[in-house]
Amino acid sequence: MSxxxxxxxxxxxxxxxxxxxxTAATGxxxxxxxxxxxxxxxxxxxxPDTGVISDPTQLxxxxxxxxxxxxxxPALVVLPETTEQLAGVVRACAEHGVPFVARGxxxxxxxxxLPRADGVLxxxxxxxxxREVRRADQRAVLEPGVINLxxxxxxxxxxxxxxxxxxxxxxxxxxxxxxxxxGGAHCLKYGFTSNHVLGAELVTPQGDVVQLGGxxxxxxxxxxxxxxxxxxxxxxxxxxxxxxxxxxPEEVRTLLxxxxxxxxxxxxxxxxxxxxxxxxxxxxxxxxxxxxxEAAVHCNYPDGAGAVLVIELDGPxxxxxxxxxxxxxxxxxxxxFELRLAIDATERALIWKGxxxxxxxxxxxxxxxxxxxxxxxxxxxxxxLRAIADLSSSSGVRVANVFHAGDxxxxxxxxxDDGKPGAGEAAEKVSGAIxxxxxxxxxAITGEHGVGVDKAxxxxxxxxxxxxxxxxxxxxxxxPGGIANPGKVFPTPRLCGEVPGKRKHAHPLVEAGLADxx
Amino acid sequence: xxxxxxxxxxGPQDDPRTAGVRASGPVPVDTPTVRPAFDDEHPPxxxxxxxxxxxxxxxxxxxxxxLWGEEMDSPRGRIDLMKAGLQGAPMTDTMVQHFDACLGxxxxxxxxxxGVQYDKLIEATRVQVERHHTRSPGDRAMRASIFALxxxxxxxxxxxxxxxxYQASGLPKVVRTSGLLDRxxxxxxxxxxxxxxxxxxxxxxxxxxxVGERRAVVGMLTGCVQGEFFPGxxxxxxxxxxxxxxxxxxxxKQGCCGALSVHNGRQxxxxxxxxxxxxxxxxxxxxxxxxxxAGCGSSMKEYAEVLADDPAYAERAKTFAAxxxxxxxxxxxxGTVAERHPxxxxxxxxxxxxxxxxxxxxxxxxxxxxxxxxxxxxxxxEAEICCGSAGIWNVLNPEPARELGDRxxxxxxxxxxxxxxxxxxxxxxxxxxSLQRQGTRIGLAHTIEVLDASIRGLPVSTLGPPD
Numbered sequence: 001m002s003x004x005x006x007x008x009x010x011x012x013x014x015x016x017x018x019x020x021x022x023t024a025a026t027g028x029x030x031x032x033x034x035x036x037x038x039x040x041x042x043x044x045x046x047x048p049d050t051g052v053i054s055d056p057t058q059l060x061x062x063x064x065x066x067x068x069x070x071x072x073x074p075a076l077v078v079l080p081e082t083t084e085q086l087a088g089v090v091r092a093c094a095e096h097g098v099p100f101v102a103r104g105x106x107x108x109x110x111x112x113x114l115p116r117a118d119g120v121l122x123x124x125x126x127x128x129x130x131r132e133v134r135r136a137d138q139r140a141v142l143e144p145g146v147i148n149l150x151x152x153x154x155x156x157x158x159x160x161x162x163x164x165x166x167x168x169x170x171x172x173x174x175x176x177x178x179x180x181x182x183g184g185a186h187c188l189k190y191g192f193t194s195n196h197v198l199g200a201e202l203v204t205p206q207g208d209v210v211q212l213g214g215x216x217x218x219x220x221x222x223x224x225x226x227x228x229x230x231x232x233x234x235x236x237x238x239x240x241x242x243x244x245x246x247x248x249p250e251e252v253r254t255l256l257x258x259x260x261x262x263x264x265x266x267x268x269x270x271x272x273x274x275x276x277x278x279x280x281x282x283x284x285x286x287x288x289x290x291x292x293x294e295a296a297v298h299c300n301y302p303d304g305a306g307a308v309l310v311i312e313l314d315g316p317x318x319x320x321x322x323x324x325x326x327x328x329x330x331x332x333x334x335x336x337f338e339l340r341l342a343i344d345a346t347e348r349a350l351i352w353k354g355x356x357x358x359x360x361x362x363x364x365x366x367x368x369x370x371x372x373x374x375x376x377x378x379x380x381x382x383x384x385l386r387a388i389a390d391l392s393s394s395s396g397v398r399v400a401n402v403f404h405a406g407d408x409x410x411x412x413x414x415x416x417d418d419g420k421p422g423a424g425e426a427a428e429k430v431s432g433a434i435x436x437x438x439x440x441x442x443x444a445i446t447g448e449h450g451v452g453v454d455k456a457x458x459x460x461x462x463x464x465x466x467x468x469x470x471x472x473x474x475x476x477x478x479x480p481g482g483i484a485n486p487g488k489v490f491p492t493p494r495l496c497g498e499v500p501g502k503r504k505h506a507h508p509l510v511e512a513g514l515a516d517x518x
Numbered sequence: 519x520x521x522x523x524x525x526x527x528x529g530p531q532d533d534p535r536t537a538g539v540r541a542s543g544p545v546p547v548d549t550p551t552v553r554p555a556f557d558d559e560h561p562p563x564x565x566x567x568x569x570x571x572x573x574x575x576x577x578x579x580x581x582x583x584x585l586w587g588e589e590m591d592s593p594r595g596r597i598d599l600m601k602a603g604l605q606g607a608p609m610t611d612t613m614v615q616h617f618d619a620c621l622g623x624x625x626x627x628x629x630x631x632x633g634v635q636y637d638k639l640i641e642a643t644r645v646q647v648e649r650h651h652t653r654s655p656g657d658r659a660m661r662a663s664i665f666a667l668x669x670x671x672x673x674x675x676x677x678x679x680x681x682x683x684y685q686a687s688g689l690p691k692v693v694r695t696s697g698l699l700d701r702x703x704x705x706x707x708x709x710x711x712x713x714x715x716x717x718x719x720x721x722x723x724x725x726x727x728x729v730g731e732r733r734a735v736v737g738m739l740t741g742c743v744q745g746e747f748f749p750g751x752x753x754x755x756x757x758x759x760x761x762x763x764x765x766x767x768x769x770x771k772q773g774c775c776g777a778l779s780v781h782n783g784r785q786x787x788x789x790x791x792x793x794x795x796x797x798x799x800x801x802x803x804x805x806x807x808x809x810x811x812a813g814c815g816s817s818m819k820e821y822a823e824v825l826a827d828d829p830a831y832a833e834r835a836k837t838f839a840a841x842x843x844x845x846x847x848x849x850x851x852x853g854t855v856a857e858r859h860p861x862x863x864x865x866x867x868x869x870x871x872x873x874x875x876x877x878x879x880x881x882x883x884x885x886x887x888x889x890x891x892x893x894x895x896x897x898x899x900e901a902e903i904c905c906g907s908a909g910i911w912n913v914l915n916p917e918p919a920r921e922l923g924d925r926x927x928x929x930x931x932x933x934x935x936x937x938x939x940x941x942x943x944x945x946x947x948x949x950x951x952s953l954q955r956q957g958t959r960i961g962l963a964h965t966i967e968v969l970d971a972s973i974r975g976l977p978v979s980t981l982g983p984p985d
Contacts, residue, residue, distance in 0.1 A: 050586070057612045060602050061595035068572040079588060106589065107574040125587035145587065147578060171574045296631050360573040363632030367568060 032118065035096030036075050039120060042092035043078050046085045051126070053077040062121055065106040065113040066168070069370075070453055074101070074115030081126045083201065083209060083239040090237065091207025093120055099483045102233040104145060104173030108180060109359075109371050110452030112232045112488055119483075122237060124175045130154050131240070138245045139198065139215055144175025144238050151243065160245035163190040166448070167356045178238050181230030183448035185281040185355065186312070188406035190246065192448070194229045199242035202228060205235070205479035215242060227474060232450050233485040235478040249314035252280075253324055254348040257309045257331045258302030258338035262286050262401065265307035266381035268334035269405040272311070273378060275330060277323045282406035283310040286385075288365070289358050289400040289413065296361030299354030302338040309405065310355050358402045359413065366398070366415035368424070370431045374438035375447035378408040387437050388412055397430045409447035410438070436461070451489045459491050555603030555613065555646065562600045562642040569634045570597045576626035576636075581904045581922050582619050590616045593626035593636050600643055614651045617643055619915070621908035622781050624875035628902065637876065638823070644783025657914075664910050665784065669774035669791065674746040726756045726766040733763035733852060736843075737804035739795075739818070742774045744811045744943045751943070754970035755810045755845055761856040761973050762849060766808075772798040775809075777817035780824060781909050788817075792824045793831055796838045807838070810845045810966055812873035812942040813909060818842045819877065844873060845966055846941065850882035859975040860892035861968065866935035866960075867895060868926075868949065870942035871904050883941060883965045890972045896933040900925070907948035923952035930960065937961040937981055939968055 043052045053059060054076055063071040080086040093100045099119035106113055106123075115121045128145035135158040140151055148169040151162035165184035166172050172182065178200065183192045190196075199213035213225040228235050259265040262284065269282050285293065285308050290301050301308050309331070313323045324341075331339060342348035362369050376384050385401065392399040400413040412434050416427035435445050435458055445451070445458045459468060468490065478484070556562070572594055577583045582591040589595040599613050607613070617640070626636050653661070667673050722740065736759060740752050759766045776791030778784075795818065799807050809815035817824075819842050825835035843851070865887060873879045887895055906912055906922030926949055930938055938953075938960050940946060950962050961982025971980055 050588075053588075055610075055612050057599065057602065057607065057610050058590045058616075060607075061589040061592075061598045063598070064572060066573055105574055105577060106572075123589075128587065168574065171577050296633065357575075357631035360571055360575060360631035363569055363571045369571075 032097060035098045036118065036120075038096045039089065039092045039098045040076055043076065043089050043120075046088045047078065047080060051079045051081065051085070053079070062103070062106075062115060062123070065103065065108045065111060067109050067111040067114075067371075067452070067454060070111045070114050072115050072117050074121040075118055077115075077121045077123060079123050079126045083127075083203065086122060086124075086127070086237060086239055087203045087207050087209050089120065089122060090203050090205065093483055094206045094481055097481060097483065099486050101485050102175070102179065102237040104176030104179075105147065105168075105171050107168045107172045108176060108450065108452065109373065110180075110232075110446065110450040110454040112180060112450050112452035112485070113176075114453050114488075116486070124173060124237070124239075127175075127239065128173075133158065133160075133245070134215075135160065135245075137215060138247070140243050140245055142174050142241050142243060144173060144178070144241065146174045148172050148174060148177060151245075155245050156248065159248050161248055162196070162243060163187075163246045164193045164196055167359060169356075174241050174243070175238050178229055178241055179231065179233045180448070180450040183404070183409065185283055185310075185352075185404060187448075188282060188404065189278050189280045189314075194226060196244045196246075197225065197229055197241055198244055199240075200225060200228065200238045201240035202236045202238055205481060205484040209239070213242070230450075232452060232489050234475055234489055236484060249280075249316075249320075251317040251320045252312065252314045252348070253320055254342040254351050255309075255311045255313075255324075255327065256301065256338075256340045256342070256351050257311060257336045258305035259307045259309065259331075259334070259336055261306040261335075262385045263382045264335040265309050266385060266405065268309065268331050268336065269381065270379055271330045271334060272327055273406060275326055277313075277326050279311050279323070279327070279406065280314045281310065281312040281404070283355050284308070284401070284403055284405035285310075285355065285358060286401040288398060288415075289362070289402045290354075292361040292365045292400060293354040293358050295364040297350075297353045297357050299350055301354055302340075305338075310351055355402070359411070362400060362413050362415065365400075366417070368416050368418040368427075369400075370414040370416075370427055371449070372410070372412040372414060372431050372434050373446050373449035374410045374412075374435050374443055376408045376410065376438050376441045376443035378406070380441040380443070381405065381408060384410070384437055384441055388434055391430055391433055391437075395426060395430050397427050399430065399434075404447070407447075408443065410434075411447075432458075453488055456487075456489055456491045459489070552608045553650075554606045555609035555650070556643075557646065557649065560642055561604060561646060562639045564601075564604055566635050566639055567597055567601050567604070569632055570594055571632050573631065575631055576629050576634075579625035579629045579902045581621050581623060581625070581906065582918070584903060585918055585921060591619050593620075593630075593634075596620060596643075597634070597636070597639065600639060603643075603646075609647065609650050611651075614647055617647055619918075621871075621904050621906070621911050623871035623904035623908055625871065625902050625904060628875045641780065641783070644781075645785045646783070648783040648785070660914065661782075664913060665779070665782075665787065668778055668910070669742055669776070669787075671742050671745060671773065674742055722752060722756060722768050724768050724770055726760045726768070728763045728765045729761050729856070731763055732765055733855075734806065734848075735765040735767065735804055736848065737767045737769060737799045737802050737807045739772060739775060739807060739809045739811075739814055740768060741809075741811045741814050741943075744814075748943050748946070748964070751810055751964045751967060754964070754967045755808070758849070758856075758966055758969050758973060759808065759845070762852055763855060764808075764852075767802045767804050769798045769802040771801070775814045775818050776824070777811075777813045778909050780817040780820065781813070785824075788824055789828065792818075792821050792835065793828075796821065796825075796831065796834055799838065799841075800834070805841060806848065807842050808845050808848050809842060810941065810964065812844065812870035812877070813944060815842060815844045816872040816876040844877060844879050844882075844941070846873075846883040846886055847877075847879050849886055849969075854886075854889055856973045858890050858969075858972045861890050861972050861978050861981075862892040863937050863978045863981070864894045864896060864933075864935040865937045865939050865968070866898050866930050866933040867965075868898055868905070868930065868938060868940040868945060869901055870940050870945050871908070873941050875902075883939075886965065886969060887939065890968065893968075893972075896935050898926075898933055899929045905945050905948050905952075907942070907944035909944060912944075912948055919948070920952070923948050924956065927952035927956050927958060931956070931958045935960065937963060937968070937978075939963050939965050941965050 059073050062077050063073045078089050099116045101115050101121050103113035103123045124145040127143040129143045132141040133154050165186050166182045177193045181193050202210050213219050265284050287306050293299050313320045342351055359371055398415040403410045414427045414431045416423040418424050445455050576593040580592050624637050756766045774791050775795050776788040779788035819839050821835040821839045825831040905926040906919035912919035946962055963981045
């Protein structure tokens with residue numbers, strides 16, 4: 001989502017009598033126990049026993065996604081197997097003013113699937129059928145719980161694959177990818193999820209089932225699909241996605257290039273892109289990230305490297321050969337001391353394994369860490385990296401860097417030991433300062449992990465109140481009851497006006513200073 | 519509906535970013551007198567639990583997650599439950615149900631980029647479950663009969679006669695087509711379906727001398743299920759080792775290694791078997807102990823942990839554990855000298871979980887098979903996912919085990935191979951019953967039987983497919 005700075009909005013609609021438990025961005029249990037119980041009854045009527053979880057022991061395993069700092073135990077978890085079941089539960093939530101949060105495989109890194117203590121967690125892990133692979137049309141029709149890599153597995157035999165490849169592609173779900181507009185190493189050339197989703201069946205926050213887009217590109221009317229992709233579960237839950245499949249390239253070359261410093265590697269990256277070559281991916285890892293990956297998967301990266309680039313070139317063989325020559329020359333000109341070309345699939349897999357396991361591998365060198373996600377213009381790379389190094393040395397907090405260098409998407413990993421008093425706070429400070437760096441260099445607070453709960457507080461640093469109000473208008477249009485993943489993306493809870501009923505007095509949340517009338 | 523549990527009850531919750539969401543607080547429990555899940559004697563380690571960063575990379579390789587798609591039946595979900603237990607949550611039936619459902623295949627250990635030692639965590643948890651959880655009378659009786667039978671060679675041997683008579687009688691067909699047993703006693707039906715067609719037992723001498731130059735002296739574990747249900751595998755192991763220049767010592771006094779007990783939290787029993795096994799091989803005076811069953815080798819390599827609290831055995835257990843080798847591991851270390859004769863056959867190699875995931879032995883058996891002229895090796899899709907055997911899991915959980923077995927059988931059939939090769943008796947029994955059910959005709963053999971046939975120049979037909 002890009003900023004629309006300075007957009008003027010007229011005065012907001014009148015505040016309705018929306019029940020507080022339906023709109024507050026809190027994890028607090030509201031007084032809507034009756035509503036919750038009603039939703040539970042509906043869920044049990046719609047689904048088999050195993051599809052509705054209310055045992056506290058079991059609920060506990062759903063209290064966080066891939067961002068384990070934030071934990072809230074949901075009141076209820078449902079595991080629908082069909083659109084009808086899912087829509088029925090959402091409809092009941094709408095009717096009874098109960099908030100709901102959607103979750104796929106629970107691998108998100110911004111807490112987007114953090115549950116609500118007063119709400120329902122709608123998990124799509126049992127909606128995992130690949131409905132159709134249409135080879136001739138280069139399309140696949142998928143249920144939201146289908147695992148990203150399984151799409152490629154299903155299409156490879158036909159000569160196709162699904163291009164967006166987040167590091168967690170072996171487990172992250174298509175529904176989650178759609179909600180977060182997930183990227184991946186290869187989005188430099190192939191684009192994000194939004195470039196690959198052509199249609200979706202969406203259960204709106206009122207429980208209606210609607211079709212957005214379709215098999216053909218560029219549907220007439222407003223681009224609602226574009227609005228929904230990347231909306232982080234605030235505009236509804238996708239129950240089907242129609243995605244584009246991409247032809248497997250004739251040739252793939254994966255290079256591992258060792259540099260003495262991140263400055264050299266960054267300069268090489270800019271030179272490559274500047275030359276007009278567009279690799280499928282350019283990934284960078286610094287010394288600390290290399291150390292972690294070595295410890296985890298023994299990927300055998302070059303000894304003594306201050307940074308490595310993983311560069312992948314793909315396409316027709318002749319084109320790849322030409323690009324390879326250019327890339328090799330530019331790397332050498334910018335101080336590379338070792339260049340390895342993966343000669344077979346096993347070697348290529350090992351190079352990628354080091355990169356793709358890097359986040360989790362950091363667990364080997366540090367008891368706790370924060371995965372940061374920011375984006376900057378590529379040319380600012382060396383400067384921002386130096387500033388991060390300065391932050392690290394002045395604070396004594398170690399920072400490992402793993403990132404999609406080609407498109408300036410940084411993933412600094414801020415290391416700390418939560419057992420040491422104050423270490424967590426110091427790490428969070430450094431992590432926040434890195435985001436400030438991104439903003440001051442013309443970048444953004446998230447490249448691909450989403451805002452979720454983790455970065456909601458940073459939104460006002462990037463957007464004016466008017467910008468945020470405009471976004472809020474979209475949200476209210478889809479979700480007047482404010483029940484779809486409330487508390488995420490936006491810093492201050494806002495209340496929508498389009499709720500039936502007359503306003504008699506100020507909303508309790510406004511009185512308490514917790515929300516703005518909008 | 520009960521009140522939802524929150525991790526931390528205190529503190530303002532208006533901002534989820536700060537709303538008591540750090541996982542440090544105790545889980546409030548309904549009654550203050552409730553006993554926490556774990557006692558202080560080796561509970562699952564909080565330090566090992568903290569290695570888990572909740573990334574979810576373990577989920578797609580976990581057999582129960584692939585079956586049911588729910589978090590509490592995944593490795594990271596079970597780790598969450600262990601954490602809850604450490605923080606004072608009681609050991610409820612629900613909690614135990616999810617620990618019990620874990621097959622212990624250790625695919626998650628292979629998949630984990632953060633190096634979480636789930637194997638140690640689940641084994642510590644199982645010991646606590648055995649200590650503190652009262653099982654239903656039916657479950658207790660089933661487990662008691664399993665553990666009164668399987669680890670004891672003589673009892674298994676006593677079963678051989680009636681089993682062979684039953685198999686020869688034509689009754690099995692009647693029983694299986696009637697489906698009666700499935701309805702009356704599914705767990706018993708599972709056992710009936712798994713029993714392999716028994717071959718004639720070959721009596722092994724206590725010493726098999728090396729052929730040609732002696733390159734090593736090794737002790738050999740004969741095992742209980744392997745020895746009684748698959749005696750041909752032991753005979754082949756001794757012959758291949760001898761052909762490769764090993765003096766093979768087979769101590770008469772050896773019994774069960776305790777693998778089933780280790781993997782099911784039966785600590786005292788496991789310790790007893792471990793001590794006896796160490797005694798037997800120490801008395802034989804061998805420096806290396808060779809094992810041909812993946813599950814046995816994996817637990818014998820863990821003896822140092824099993825006997826860590828026994829001052830009389832702790833050191834000896836360390837030395838012993840370091841001397842244990844899977845037979846393919848040892849043969850790869852030694853290098854091949856015996857001539858291989860051609861076997862014109864396509865082979866699908868199945869990684870037994872306790873060989874691949876638990877011992878990290880994947881390349882050695884493949885390399886040994888590739889050395890055989892004419893043999894073509896094929897990889898099985900979804901190789902990392904357990905076949906559902908998992909020690910006694912398939913007896914205790916017949917329905918999901920059958921689903922996993924059928925999934926494995928479909929993947930095996932997709933290779934089009936003529937022969938399925940693996941290194942664990944449990945996998946062979948489990949997979950063969952699934953293959954039979956789906957009507958795939960394929961030969962079944964242990965890696966060592968294939969090597970034996972090649973060295974002896976036997977025809978492929980000796981390895982199946984069975985009638």
